[in-house]
Amino acid sequence: MKVSKAQAAENRQGILDAAARLYRERGLTGVGVADITREAGLTHGGLYRHFESKDALVREACARAFDGSTDTLDHATPTAASHVDDRIRAYLSPRHRDAPGIGCPIAALAMDAARAGGPLSEVFAQGIENNIARYAQLIAERNAPQGGPAPTPRAEDRAQAMQVLATLVGGLLLARATAAGRPVLSEALLTTLQAQLFDLLGEGPGAATGG
Numbered sequence: 268m269k270v271s272k273a274q275a276a277e278n279r280q281g282i283l284d285a286a287a288r289l290y291r292e293r294g295l296t297g298v299g300v301a302d303i304t305r306e307a308g309l310t311h312g313g314l315y316r317h318f319e320s321k322d323a324l325v326r327e328a329c330a331r332a333f334d335g336s337t338d339t340l341d342h343a344t345p346t347a348a349s350h351v352d353d354r355i356r357a358y359l360s361p362r363h364r365d366a367p368g369i370g371c372p373i374a375a376l377a378m379d380a381a382r383a384g385g386p387l388s389e390v391f392a393q394g395i396e397n398n399i400a401r402y403a404q405l406i407a408e409r410n411a412p413q414g415g416p417a418p419t420p421r422a423e424d425r426a427q428a429m430q431v432l433a434t435l436v437g438g439l440l441l442a443r444a445t446a447a448g449r450p451v452l453s454e455a456l457l458t459t460l461q462a463q464l465f466d467l468l469g470e471g472p473g474a475a476t477g478g
Contacts (some may be wrong), residue, residue, distance in 0.1 A: 275316075275317075277380055278307070278309055278317065279317040281307040281308065281309070282304070282307045282309065282314060282317060282318075282324070283324075283327055283328050283331045284307070284331065284335075285303050285304075285305045285306035285307040285334060285374060286298070286324055286325070286328035286331075287328045287329070287331045287332040287372075288306070288368040289302055289303060289306060289368070290325070290328055290329065290334055290372075290375075290376060291367045291368050291369075291370060291372055291375040291376060292322060292334070292367055292368040292375075294375075294376065294379055295325060295379040295383070295394045296379070300314055300321060303324075313353075319459070322387075323328035325383075325387060326386055326387055326390050327392050329372055329376065329380070329387065329391065329394070330390050330393075330394070332372035332375075332376075333372055333390075333394035333397065333398075334431065335369065336369070336370055336371045336372060349407065350405050350409070351402065351405035351406055351408075351409050351431075351468070352409070352465065352468075353464070354402075354405065355431070355435065355461055355464050356391065356461060358371065358435045358439065359435060359438055359439065359457045359458075359460055359461045360441070360457065361454070361457065363439065363447060364439060364442045364453070364457065367443070370439075371435075371436065371439065372391075372394065373391070373394070373398070373432075373436050374435075374436045374440055374443075376391075377391065377436070386404055395432070398432055399425065399429055399432060400420075400425075400428075400429045401429050402427075402432055403420035403424040403425040403427070403428035403429075404420050404424075405428075406420070406424045406427055406428055406431070406468065407419065407420040407421065407424045409468065410424075427467065427468070430467065431464055431468075432466070434463065434464055435460075435464075438456055438457065438460035439452070441453075441456050442454075442456045442457050
């Protein structure tokens with residue numbers, strides 16, 4: 268039976284969403300085509316009607332993971348003034364630690380991307396660059412007077428954004444690695460690194476006053 272364009276587009280998106288989730292949960296080498304199509308509720312052969320190769324699927328799924336993780340963290344940020352603070356709390360949280368399938372692809376798949384190199388490395392380079400730019404903007408807004416125009420990030424904001432992102436990713440990796448064996452240590456890593464990042468960012472004029 269012929270599938271409509273709308274259904275084909277929905278099927279393709281379903282494959283991407285399933286792949287983005289499974290890759291983050293199990294790693295790129297731990298997921299087969301059959302796993303993805305089964306998760307998406309489609310047949311094995313249907314995947315290659317949408318993607319020219321598994322490598323093409325991996326690249327698009329990883330790009331989708333970057334978009335999806337941004338949405339997930341943004342939903343945890345109720346106020347603009349404390350936006351970056353809330354993102355730090357959401358990132359270094361037990362919920363994010365325990366749900367890699369809907370979380371940051373950098374923490375879940377950076378080593379896989381480094382081993383793969385080539386076009387996949389470019390997908391991650393772009394995703395990481397976008398994250399740095401986003402955090403730089405949020406940091407600039409955090410430090411700007413409330414009610415003023417949206418500031419342009421400075422070189423200092425970008426450098427601080429790199430430090431924030433590296434601490435978030437590294438902290439989450441350590442928390443995940445220790446969660447089963449030393450849960451108290453895992454929790455301490457999350458809370459301690461949150462506090463360190465808040466110390467780094469300071470109390471800028473746009474920061475929230477609440478805890």
